[in-house]
Amino acid sequence: MISKIKKSVLKNRSKIRKNENSRPIVLVSRSNRNLIAQIIDFESNKTLFTFNTNKLSSITKSQKSQEAASNVANYLSTKKIDSVIFNRNGYRYHGRIKAFAETLREKGINI
Numbered sequence: 001m002i003s004k005i006k007k008s009v010l011k012n013r014s015k016i017r018k019n020e021n022s023r024p025i026v027l028v029s030r031s032n033r034n035l036i037a038q039i040i041d042f043e044s045n046k047t048l049f050t051f052n053t054n055k056l057s058s059i060t061k062s063q064k065s066q067e068a069a070s071n072v073a074n075y076l077s078t079k080k081i082d083s084v085i086f087n088r089n090g091y092r093y094h095g096r097i098k099a100f101a102e103t104l105r106e107k108g109i110n111i
Contacts (some may be wrong), residue, residue: 009090026072026099026111027087035047035065035096037072039084049075063095066103072106083110 015099025040039049051071053064076084086104101111 001010006090023083023085024081025085025087027089028097029089030096035068062099063098065100069100069103070107073104073109076109086111
């Protein structure tokens with residue numbers, strides 16, 4: 001079963017386990033058209049916030065990811081969280097994932 005999981009996913013999971021601290025995890029997954037972002041509390045293993053770009057229309061995919069990042073950043077700022085662990089879920093740091101991460105940084109969230 002482990003052989004079917006990408007090496008990059010396993011590498012990222014091991015880094016998260018090493019950094020076991022009170023910072024929440026921002027997990028990003030994408031499909032061909034949409035992006036889903038979740039904020040997960042590492043200590044209690046509960047999802048705090050989820051944003052899906054399904055309802056956004058007539059904008060490009062990169063703009064959808066930037067909108068998702070700004071919504072996630074707004075939620076984090078209301079909870080007074082300024083530092084998170086970014087889990088890109090095995091996707092390369094390119095395109096929509098990069099746009100998401102850079103928008104989070106622009107909004108003042110430390111990754």
